[in-house]
Every structure is written in C-alpha cells, then in structure tokens.
Amino acid sequence: xxxxxIIVKTISSWVKMxxxxxxxxxxxxxxxxxxxxxxxxxxxxxxxxxxxxxxGREFVEKDLPLAIDSKLxxxxxxxxxxxxxxxxxxxxxFFFNFLYQKYRLGESLRLISAGTIPLSNIAIGLKxxxxxxxxxxxxxxxxxxxxxxx
Amino acid sequence: MxxxxxxxxxxxxxxxxxxxxxxxxxxxxxxxxIGFGASxxxxxxxxxxxxxxxxVVEVLGLIILIRATISxxxxxxxxxxxxxxxxxxVVIIFVIFLAxxxxxxxxxxxxxxxxxxVPDTASQTYIKKGLDDTGAANIVxxxxxxxxxxxxxxxxxxxxxxxxxxAVMLRKKTRKLPEDLxx
Numbered sequence: 001x002x003x004x005x006i007i008v009k010t011i012s013s014w015v016k017m018x019x020x021x022x023x024x025x026x027x028x029x030x031x032x033x034x035x036x037x038x039x040x041x042x043x044x045x046x047x048x049x050x051x052x053x054x055x056g057r058e059f060v061e062k063d064l065p066l067a068i069d070s071k072l073x074x075x076x077x078x079x080x081x082x083x084x085x086x087x088x089x090x091x092x093x094f095f096f097n098f099l100y101q102k103y104r105l106g107e108s109l110r111l112i113s114a115g116t117i118p119l120s121n122i123a124i125g126l127k128x129x130x131x132x133x134x135x136x137x138x139x140x141x142x143x144x145x146x147x148x149x150x
Numbered sequence: 151m152x153x154x155x156x157x158x159x160x161x162x163x164x165x166x167x168x169x170x171x172x173x174x175x176x177x178x179x180x181x182x183x184i185g186f187g188a189s190x191x192x193x194x195x196x197x198x199x200x201x202x203x204x205x206v207v208e209v210l211g212l213i214i215l216i217r218a219t220i221s222x223x224x225x226x227x228x229x230x231x232x233x234x235x236x237x238x239x240v241v242i243i244f245v246i247f248l249a250x251x252x253x254x255x256x257x258x259x260x261x262x263x264x265x266x267x268v269p270d271t272a273s274q275t276y277i278k279k280g281l282d283d284t285g286a287a288n289i290v291x292x293x294x295x296x297x298x299x300x301x302x303x304x305x306x307x308x309x310x311x312x313x314x315x316x317a318v319m320l321r322k323k324t325r326k327l328p329e330d331l332x333x
Contacts, residue, residue, distance in 0.1 A: 031286040034198035095299035114286035
C-alpha cells in the first residue's frame with residue numbers, strides 16, 4: 001500500500017492542482033455556466049482520490065485527516081442551513097434569496113450576482129466534496145474480518 | 151437522432167459484456183462505459199449540467215467499485231438454476247415490459263421538451279422568469295437553489311445521514327460489547 005510507480009506519482013502531483021482549480025471554477029461559476037455545487041464537489045473529492053490512488057492511503061491521511069474532513073462536511077451543511085435561516089430571518093420565507101431580492105447585490109451575468117445562489121453552491125460543494133472523499137477513504141480502509149477481530 | 155441509436159447500442163453491448171464476462175475488472179469498466187454513454191446522451195440532449203455530474207460521478211463510482219470490489223476474495227455461485235423460478239421471473243419481466251411500452255406511448259418524442267406540447271408548465275415559467283427572479287444566468291442553478299431549494303436541502307440531509315451511517319459501519323475500532331468486557 002505504498003502507492004504506484006514514480007511516473008504515476010509525478011503526473012498526479014502535477015495534475016492535482018489543475019483538478020482542484022477546475023473544481024473551484026465549477027463551484028464558483030455554477031450560477032453562470034453548467035455545473036454547480038454537486039459536480040464541483042465531486043471533482044474536488046476526485047482530486048484527493050487521485051492522490052490516494054497514486055501515493056497510498058497514509059499520505060492522504062497526513063494531508064487531510066479524517067477529523068478535518070468531517071469538520072469540513074459539517075461546515076458545509078451548517079453554511080447551507082444558515083443561508084436558509086438567514087432568508088427566513090431577513091425575508092420572511094425559508095430559502096428567501098435575500099441578497100438579490102432585497103439588496104440587489106451585483107448585476108446579472110457577472111460573477112457576483114444571483115444573491116445567495118453562489119453561496120449555496122460553495123456550501124454544497126464543500127459538503128459534497130468532503131463527504132464523498134470520506135466515504136471513499138472509509139471504504140478503502142475497511143477490510144473484511146479485520147475490523148471485528150481487533 | 152442516429153447518434154442516440156449508436157449510443158444506445160454501445161450501452162446495451164457494454165451492459166451485456168458487464169453481465170457475462172468472468173473478469174471482475176472488465177465488468178466494472180463496462181459499467182463505466184455505460185455511464186459514459188449516458189453522459190454523452192445528456193450532452194447531445196443539451197443538458198450539460200447533468201452530463202458533467204454524470205461523468206464525474208461515474209468516474210468516481212468506478213474508482214469506488216474497483217477499490218472496494220477488486221482484491222476481495224470472490225465467491226462464485228455454482229449449481230443449476232431452478233426452472234420454476236426462471237419462468238416466473240421471465241413472466242414478471244415481460245409484464246413490466248408491456249406496462250413500460252404503454253407508458254412510453256404517452257410520453258413526448260425522445261429529445262422533445264415537455265413544454266413544447268403542454269403550454270403553461272412550470273418549466274416554462276422558470277425559463278421566462280428565472281433571470282429576473284433570481285439573477286442567475288444558469289436556469290438549472292436558479293431552480294435547484296432558489297425555486298426548489300427545499301429539495302436540495304433534503305438531498306444534502308440524505309447525503310449527510312448516509313455518510314454518518316457509513317462512518318459508523320466502517321470504523322476501524324469497534325466498541326466492545328458488555329459480554330466481551332466480562333471475559
């Protein structure tokens with residue numbers, strides 16, 4: 001479980017930043033171009049999965065421990081709920097788009113537009129990325145029979 | 151339309167190979183090919199959002215499947231099939247097929263949006279008023295995060311709950327049972 005050959009390791013260490021950048025782009029521009037929180041979050045998770053396949057599990061566990069990962073997951077969920085509750089507090093209905101309907105923040109077709117939609121995208125991207133990575137990590141550490149004996 | 155038949159043929163062949171092959175790795179890769187064909191279909195139907203999600207999840211799901219299934223000790227099922235059970239399952243599949251044909255007759259043609267036939271649908275409202283109501287250029291984002299944000303909240307809750315379940319089932323250290331402590 002010490003990872004793959006040096007070719008795979010070198011290429012994946014180059015490519016990982018591009019994948020992370022693409023995932024962040026997909027999340028941030030989800031309200032303008034195709035994409036959004038879910039797809040971008042899965043891309044972010046897949047960059048760490050690539051690292052896990054190339055360098056082995058221990059490397060990734062040092063880079064992104066499970067404790068931080070679960071905290072990111074909870075942070076995304078809390079942010080999403082917070083946006084919904086803020087809409088209730090400021091606009092009167094749950095998930096009210098208060099930034100757009102009330103304050104008219106930004107103009108259409110620009111990066112800063114659409115009120116709470118980009119913020120929700122960021123929250124969902126964080127949540128989906130962290131939780132999908134966690135599932136894959138847990139599945140890879142799971143070995144049948146060993147967990148019950150120890 | 152011809153491209154859809156080519157893709158459909160490709161997916162059906164891949165599905166048959168995935169079922170019939172003896173090698174587990176090629177079976178998993180064939181499942182990935184099916185998902186790739188589905189994402190190409192979404193792309194040709196002008197649904198790039200779904201296509202991106204489909205291809206990414208498919209790749210990740212493929213890795214999960216390979217990671218979780220390969221290098222496990224495999225059990226093969228041997229023995230002859232029961233004749234009565236086979237007949238029953240074929241009859242049930244045939245009945246479901248007939249019902250499915252009936253349902254497909256009522257649907258609009260493949261690739262035609264439903265609002266082309268039924269005016270005043272909800273999707274028509276989203277397309278007309280989406281930019282003014284929410285300010286988002288991507289109508290899909292405005293639907294899933296503004297008009298139908300409750301759905302997304304429920305989806306996020308489902309994901310959260312399933313992750314908790316997976317983390318509890320797959321943890322390394324097991325909690326000791328009371329009878330183990332007494333020994």
